[in-house]
Amino acid sequence: MNALPVNARPVVAPANRASAQAMPATPALPDALPASLGAHRVRSRARPADSVRSVSDGLVAWEPVRSLWFTAMAAGAVVGGALTFSWGAFALFVVSTAAVLLLGHSLGMHRKLIHDSFECPKWLEYLLVYCGVQVGLAGPLALVRTHDLRDYAQRLPHCHDYLAHRRGFLRDAWWQLHCELRLRAPPKIEIESRIADDRVYRFLQRTWMWQHLPWALGFYALGGWGWVFWGVCARVTAGVFGHWLVGYFAHNHGGMHHEVRGAAVQGRNVRFASLLTMGECWHNNHHAFPGSARLGLYPGEWDPGWWLLRALERVGLVRGLRLPEDLPPREELQCLDAAPPTRAEHTRAPAQTWVSQ
Secondary structure (H helix, E strand, O other), X not given: OOOOOOOOOOOOOOOOHHHOOOOOOOOOOOOOXXXXXXXXXXXXXXXXXXXXXXXXXXXXXXXXXXXXXXXXXXXXXXXXXXXXXXXXXXXXXXHHHHHHHHHHHHHHHHHHHHOOOOEOOHHHHHHHHHHXXXXXXXXXXXHHHHHHHHHHHHOOOOXXXXXXXXXXXXXXXXXXXXXXXXXXXXXXXXXXHHHHOOHHHHHHHHHOOHHHHHHHHHHHHHHOHHHHHHHHHHHHHHHHHHHHHHHXXXXXXXXXXXXXOOOXXXXXXXXXXXXXXXXXXXXXXXXXXXXXXXXXXXXXXXXXXXXXXXXXXXXXXXXXXXXXXXOOOOOOEEEOOOOOOOOOOOOOOOOOOOOEO
16 A cells, blocks of 8 residues: 555646646557456546546645645654653554554555455454544545545556656655646446445544544553653654555555556565565565565565464454455566465465466
8 A cells, every 4th residue: 555645636727837846758558458447445536547647647735734744743743752752652552553553554544445355253353444433544435535545546547646646856755745646537436235334344544643642542541641642642743644654655666566558657676665564564575466465475574464364364353365366367466576475375286376477
């Protein structure tokens, strides 16, 4: 998953010429888009050129709510955290951050809600998604829309620089942490009713910022302001900033096992961040097999999210874990080296995957 929510409201005209970002020339377009996009939540237009234009033509503008939310949390973390530091408060930060990233962001929001890569009881799904809200990025419905718009745009021949993380480090940080993309004619995003009409998810979407308040009150009662600054402010700051930072590197720097031919953006594997991101750093693997519950596909690619899913599978709480060989073929996907191991990886049988080698 990458960056913060994208505002899909249509834009009539920029407030001024300086606010509009110049787009690089659009490359030659194919006669048809990849067939794999036919099942995407983002609906393609009749002509490829119109689909590309829908995710390319727009401007980036300051979004005050998101900007003030992150700034307030960062200020509380830096100033309040420094004034109230204790090892107990720091331990709370480490444990709570790891918990919401693993249970919430990686398993709940990304691998379950967005990609539905495994099956589990509804109560467990709700718990995992609730933990994802505690990361502080956005509500569940907004995250699905944001992720899918960016994923769709990156799989087209061209998209806006905001969606591609194509600008420089500091510019991208400002854009993703404090701004929103206002597309002039945004594509239609159709979220299935199991998510869009779910009363729990709709409630969490309306109240996602307020969901941090009960924890802040509880932490204050147990450990004073130090626990609030470290257990809430620092945790949210680390989640939001870290999400952008890994997303920036995962689209600009790192190794590649696969290439999505004709795509505007290629995912990269950021090896040093495997434990910090709970396996979400294997982004080239994810671009190749987005519906796979396992992200670290190759030997040595640590994936704590997958480890936990296997543990939950053993106790009967999770089933139907999808792997690359369970996914539909994609003609645009090319393997650059060895194909990823399959369920038969411990046998001598050669690995079979839906990639062209």
